[in-house]
Amino acid sequence: MPADQSVIRITKFTIKIGSEYPDKSPEVLCATTNSGRTRFNPNIYSSGRVCLSILGTWRGNNNEQWSPAQGLESLLLSIQSLLSSNPYENEPGFENTSSESDKRAQKQYTQKIRHETLRVTVIQRLEDYLLLKPNGTKKPVVPEYPDPADAAEAVPPFEPFKDLCKRRFLWYYESYLAATREGQSETKDGEAFVTMPFESTGQNSMDGKFNYGQLENRLQNIKKALDEETASWADEGVQSARNETTVSVNLRHQYEQVVAHMHKSKLAHHINLEGGNPFVWFITYFGPAFTNFDGGLLRIRLNLSPRFPTEQPRVKCETKLFHHLIAPDGTVCYTPNSDRLEDVRSHIDAIFSVFEGGEPIYDPRKFVNPEAVQLYWEGGEAGKKMYNRRLRRTVQQSMEDFPE
Template structure:
């Protein structure tokens, strides 16, 4: 069936607008040859039980769009076995009035004024701090005693399913899942992703960016034991399968987000393990029933180990990239030449247009490993500081984005304690835009107030706390700057 040109034009316009106004928590993948089928990833809002989880959805647009809404299916549902929300079913159904899957009130139905962004924001709004209230008949219930037990299992399964299960699949980490409930069992050896293949031919499809069209890195998949009892409808099954196979479109993005949010995931595990004992069964909500529920037991000890294994595997990938780059250089791959040319142009650009705030160099003349030094801006917390940053590239860049890390300790709400910066880049294929985006973290003194970008929790608490706490944050940042020069001696 051919696409409707009017619909294609409308979707192209929406996707263009989406790209111009990127959201830190909404991501798209689509193929330019068929934009009627789009996949989206939404990270759960901070301060909710879905905090920074990675949830995928499929959007299939009809030929009469926008007269009729798209068909939307949730893909992150533990193989159709876990209902993450009263309005997000285990079988993938998303109940929203604007999608025509829920009756809603007058004025809440679908209209041609709605579009991709409003759909994703509406889905994200379901991921609230009190999802139990989303169920009709329970929204006005005076008894609050059920809210936290329901939230507790959502928090656990957000980490287990949307983070651990999916990242282990991307990385080829073997795991055994027990389908008698959804409890964790042991996690075995961690192998690295095949994105570290030594082949000079791009072995991994591109990372998605907001509005991007790239694919993802082939990786190993988990092994399962037990007797599964799938309850997903036939239409849902192939779509779900495409979201969890080796070719997941968001693989590289998910890994980079994991590195940024790793400390937060661990913080959640630590906090929740103090509130609920491992081995405790999940609370069962009154609106949950066979085939559309979330059953299981808590096992935070296992989740901690799995998170640590995932972190080690992703870090090892970066090391492998550096090792493999020697062969990419010897073979004079296209990307080797491209990065070398970009380096020469960028170095010249900063020499001519910069007042000394950025200095760029290649490590051992390797175009796949860049170091650049940021000089703190006068009259800011980082005045006089010198901060070295490493960027490691894969031979498939920009399909796979660089792994970036501060080599000099950096105290900043947008930089993890391990040195991973959280930043958005306007042109992912231009290395200078990466450097400029990271530079702004240091050269500009007013961090973003968006909590999804606050990857250093302790720093964020100080910065947005009392006046005394804000002064302590400034003190820590200045101390970081004054000590930074010690690493250049």
């Protein structure tokens, strides 16, 4: 989300469904607590306890209690409702505060929640995935199993969201940076968090100090490491192609199928591989007539991992384009068919829909270009007109800038 509303966090919850479900609600524990030191919400303790009437962990009205008619969707929506832009109001007795001191406390609470959301749920998680230290240097890789035989038999850790978190970081990178810069304008590095009236020692507190300057540097280091990782896929892909691995053979076959489909469908777009590498696809996209992309000539790069589809493609529009679904660095925000994630054509179809979707749809999950979002959804009619002018200008420029 835009920095002035919230920071999209990457928070993990464990949900245990007992044998009495659905007569009895599941048990829910927040697993993202900074080792029991960080409380992200009045209703989500640093111990991991989630206080909700629907879970029976908080008293409430009868219509708020769990019933067999409810399910996981109701539960997840209830948890999502807690993660609002003003969590201060979630504390009972503080819902309708309006005095100046209360407004100041709300801002102070939101500030430290935002700081810790960035530091713990985003930055620390990505640094762990990328083996990065806070200063940006790589952590030494220490084998968990000194004996190669033990390592070969070891079961890899269950990390279903690792690739998703990396791709979402690339989506929201500019919003994260905007949040750190707004934080730096409102706080001083080294300034201590303010204790709220409803906080106490133990599981109900969250102490710490602001250091948005360091957070900004760490975000930039993560972005650099992810870009380097993406680039390394191409080199790995060359070796995989030489060894004729299953993935490389499959991707080459898919490439031939996609080219044949586009030729049969008489689509003007063109696809080719970089140096014959099946792990790097280039798309030349011709903008449809009578749309904002009329006359445009866009160059889109798909980097595919040697571990595809476990690791999903990373897609960049190399043509500079001002668009609400294109991040400032060119990262394309698209959603492929979840039932066909192993099909590259499904990804290409979803990428094309980014440019052929008509008027933008309000969806905070896809706010990847803060400036475009601000113009279109916060600038009124004048902002929408400016957004469309800037989009058309970059589309027109694409013809002149397209590489030979």
